[in-house]
Amino acid sequence: MKTSATEAAAKGRLYVVATPIGNLEDITLRGLRVLREVDLVAAEDTRQTRKLLSYYQISKPLVSYHTHNEAERGPELIHRLQEGMTVGLVSDAGTPGFSDPGAALVARAWGADIPVTAIPGPAAGIAALSMSGFTGDVAFIGFLPRQVKKRLEFFQQLAQEPRILIMYESPRRLGGTLQELCRTMGERQILVVRELTKLYEESWRGPLAAVTAELSSREIRGECALVLSRPEHLQKPTVDVKGYLLEAARTTRKRGRALALEAAEVLGVSRREAYQTYLALKAARQIPEE
Structure with a gap:
């Protein structure tokens, strides 16, 4: 559901923030700015997130949000968002919503008409x-x-x-x-x-x-x-042996095994396949005699 500017101003906003999957330098400037500006950070693993925030000298309240507490922590975070707080959602590592409980909170936010903003970044x-x-x-x-x-x-x-x-x-x-x-x-x-x-x-x-x-x-x-x-x-491109032979027979004087050998080398097919196709075309009189 779309949220109007007036409604958004009266509510908070959920920021889905991608964080490093290993190297702490792999975070965007925008991601750092948002983590500095939000009122609260909801983290799948607060220990990992605390290391990241400490590395960049960011001091923010942290709450845990993971698979085992989503049922009770999810509504609590939505309530805070409805009161006007801004929340940064981060996973253990990478982009929330991929193989972690982040998608559940995002769905709750949409259901409560809370604006959601993605802060793109690392994904393993x-x-x-x-x-x-x-x-x-x-x-x-x-x-x-x-x-x-x-x-x-x-x-x-x-x-x-x-x-x-x-x-x-x-x-x-x-x-x-x-x-x-x-x-x-x-x-x-x-x-x-x-x-x-x-x-x-x-x-x-x-x-x-x-x-x-x-x-x-x-x-x-x-x-x-x-x-x-x-x-x-599925990776092998479709090879048009028949089309190649017809065009080559029309534009050159090559016939028989010589023409089939050329088709095999150019198209990367077997000599047998190329020659059998040539014989079929000749039998159907689609290739003229020499």
């Missing part, structure tokens, strides 16, 4: 995607199920997803997750990043089987972001 999934080199539509999965049975069913369903996949995983479950991904989505490429933006950041990229084998003997520490490419068969 987007950062990992930007360094993957994978292109195409994207699906954000977030944290994976913990129970074994649910995970197996989840991966089987996810295998049908044609988009790039972004997910988060703990180092303790990473090895098993990679093996499950190999069984269900083996044709994909993967990027695995641990400790993203931190001092000991590491990344591995390549075919799922290769990365899984490489990490099988490694002790991985720190939260991991995973980016899986689209299925390989």
Whole structure:
């Protein structure tokens, strides 16, 4: 619902503030200004947020807001917003609303006609995607199920997803997750990043089987972001062998195996495919005799 300027002036405002996912320098100037100006900061982990505020010499009242107290703390924060307070909502790290309870408070604010403003910034999934080199539509999965049975069913369903996949995983479950991904989505490429933006950041990229084998003997520490490419068969561009042969036959004197060989080299298809296509066109008299 849209809020008018008059109504907004009588109420507070909820600011959804993105904070660093590791390196404390990864916060925008606007984000710092808003944290200095709001009346209250609602944090998923007050200890982490206190480190950030202390680093930038910001002194603000902090209240905890997380999954276990959302039911009671959510209405309390809405009440404060309705009284005219401004609240900065921050997650443990990154952008609130992705795999954390932030979305619930934002929904409550909209329901109470409280203005909501986003202060964009770091997001682990987007950062990992930007360094993957994978292109195409994207699906954000977030944290994976913990129970074994649910995970197996989840991966089987996810295998049908044609988009790039972004997910988060703990180092303790990473090895098993990679093996499950190999069984269900083996044709994909993967990027695995641990400790993203931190001092000991590491990344591995390549075919799922290769990365899984490489990490099988490694002790991985720190939260991991995973980016899986689209299925390989969807990445190959459609090749018009028939169109190429018809055009080449019209503009050159090449025929037979010579023309098929040229098509195979130019288009990156097999010689057999190119020659079979040529024979079919010739049989249909679409390619004239020499």
